[in-house]
Amino acid sequence: MESKKSKFLAAVIAITLVLGAFVITGCREKDKGDKKIKVGASPAPHAEILKEAKSELEKEGYDLEVVEFQDYVQPNKALDAGDIDANYFQHKPYMDEFNEKQGTKLVSIGTVHYEPLGLYQGTKKSIGELSEGDKVAVPNDTTNEARALLLLEAQGLIKLKKDVGLTATKQDIVENPKNLEIVELEAAVIPRSMSSVAMGVVNGNYALSAGLKEDTAIAFESSDSEAATTYANVIAVKKGNEKSEKSKALYKAITSDKVKQFIEKKYGKAVVPTF
Numbered sequence: 657m658e659s660k661k662s663k664f665l666a667a668v669i670a671i672t673l674v675l676g677a678f679v680i681t682g683c684r685e686k687d688k689g690d691k692k693i694k695v696g697a698s699p700a701p702h703a704e705i706l707k708e709a710k711s712e713l714e715k716e717g718y719d720l721e722v723v724e725f726q727d728y729v730q731p732n733k734a735l736d737a738g739d740i741d742a743n744y745f746q747h748k749p750y751m752d753e754f755n756e757k758q759g760t761k762l763v764s765i766g767t768v769h770y771e772p773l774g775l776y777q778g779t780k781k782s783i784g785e786l787s788e789g790d791k792v793a794v795p796n797d798t799t800n801e802a803r804a805l806l807l808l809e810a811q812g813l814i815k816l817k818k819d820v821g822l823t824a825t826k827q828d829i830v831e832n833p834k835n836l837e838i839v840e841l842e843a844a845v846i847p848r849s850m851s852s853v854a855m856g857v858v859n860g861n862y863a864l865s866a867g868l869k870e871d872t873a874i875a876f877e878s879s880d881s882e883a884a885t886t887y888a889n890v891i892a893v894k895k896g897n898e899k900s901e902k903s904k905a906l907y908k909a910i911t912s913d914k915v916k917q918f919i920e921k922k923y924g925k926a927v928v929p930t931f
Contacts, residue, residue, distance in 0.1 A: 772884065
């Protein structure tokens, strides 16, 4: 009887040890998995900036995987679904609107950079060359059209209603000395349309993708403009993960001196760090 009891106890101990080993191994595997950070981003400049931050994350023991997206919807859906840990492509107003429409709960853990809109040369090389009735292309989406009009106003080309700010539309133009024709186009199309307009206002990311050179820019939005402070690009995570170790490590790496120097050297005035 005693022998059977001893054998039973030995079996229980053996099973416990095996289960314990599985638990420990599982925990180790989980810890190992937690050292990978997957971040969704648009190709330029976001993915390029993230890749520069990879070595900074390695110092903290993390392996960065950058997942590139070609649109502005899928990276938020992937983040909400838990397929990625964070994303980097959008500004807070866009994220807030997405949350409201899609029922997602995404939050910013901080800003990284600002992409000023630029007024680029088309058939005319300077503001002084503009003639009566010349065409100037602007993005046709609500947010960027207002920014474009404010940039044109800052260059003395038009005047808008007082205090219209970031809600400005063509209808808010109260003075247009040269009777410029404001042509509303899809933002992504403008870089390809420069040969048919005198000038065009182009988003920073589309200017980079299209290979528009900085020396063909006549003017950029001011770094202290309302748009600059409102539309800085953020690192987004799911609500509740703002203070996770991954989030802290990611934001620390992407706002490092190394990354700042990379942004300033590679993009010049087209991409401006906010840190």
